[in-house]
Amino acid sequence: MESSSGNGKGMAEAYEEVEGEANFESDEIERNKVGIMRALVEREDPSSKDVDDFMIRRFLRARDLDIEKATDMFLKYLSWKKSFVPNGSISESEIPSQLAQNKLFMQGVDKTGRPIIVVYGGRHKQTTPEELKRFVVYTLDKICSRMPAGKEKFVSIADLEGWGYTNSDVRGYIAALTILQDCYPERLGKLFLVHVPYVFMTAWKMVYPFIDNKTKKKILFVENKKLNSTLLKDIDESQLPDAYGGRLPLVPIQNC
Template sequence: MMASGAGGGAAGEGEWLMVAQLRATVQAQDPRAKEVDNLTLRRFLRARDHNVDKAAAMFLKFLQWRREAVPEGFVPEEKVRRELPQDKVCMGGVDRTGRPILVAFPARHFSANRDLTEFKSYVVYFFDTICASIPRGQEKFLLLVDFKSWGYSNCDIRAYLAAIEIMQNYYPERLGKALMINVPYLFMKAWKMLYPFIDNNTRAKFVFVNNKSLHETLRREIDETQLPEFLGGKTPLISLKDCARQPQSV
């Protein structure tokens, strides 16, 4: 794993000293922490506003979760065999800052048909996939959520909360921005239920794009050559099942 300071924003000497403190703390409690690079530890540190004790507790909880939820180091396709073919989440191009784009289609999710345990594995599957695609010099991805055709049958608060919990607790500082497009009024009622469970840092990353400014906003964030075809760009979406993946910790 990469242990240098490249990517993810500038870090001063003071921050790296805190990363060293965090490493000493977590390695004393769990030897597996030795396998994790400094950039990963820095993400946990930043997620807890540079409080070493809180970051250590968060990271140790992550190691325990990873061992239980992903014992093989990655999610095998057979564990998400019902979720994967639905293409609820696909890979796009990259935004203007070089962050890979993850595209989600909530209207392809039906609460009546989902198994929550498998859905959680699917969430880990697509987060591992997008994180494995992040190039050197970057640490984050752009999430593009298209709510076109979303309705009552697609609303699934338990699944949404599960995805938010996994993202916040086990993939900290990976989400760069989430563009929410074609959002129906109905979803805003669901959002009010989800909002209290989203931490302040993550809340600030969600941008609800007005339909009138959709074209302008998308092209400000993404070059036309990298914009998905279904939004008027030139990049075809790639199904997750077609992405070559490597085991990824966070």
């Protein structure tokens, strides 16, 4: 049915036009706030001039476009980066025990072009907290450096088959989560938890309070019987790792 406004536009077309205007206004507000935040952080830390607007936007979005909160978060990140990664990156020689566990892989993209990461929780063994943190940073930096043009987020499949108390590392999980949320905000697109044993829920209950609300919305527990169908909703068979019925072999993160 066409509208009665006499301009010949259908209701759907008119709605899309209004929605487009709303999106434009929203984008304009966001761009203005990015500019304001950039000026603030550059005044406090001149090194932030090397950071692109997309990074500043991610921190803004992580704090619901609150400039003051996002600026504080970003300045803390810059301080952390200088102290924890003084050379600008983590070398493989700094994380030998973590890499030897052969627990993290990267292969394929989902239907929106986001890279896919596979983590095998049952292979995780506790090492020093500092090495685990370095491994997390190494991994996230590697993922971000391989991000397709125009994409900012990744999708992860956390496979907990075989997970038991020997793999339980609550302090390590919280440390990794903190780095992801505070230093790499708006990078996680979705997290599929698969092959989840009941015993894992004990650790999950201890970690859950440390997960922010934005991250919680991105986490999906997948039933074993619905595993293939659930993954295929987001990932084409040609891009799905062969471990889940797809066509791509898994590639260790250090070989990507």
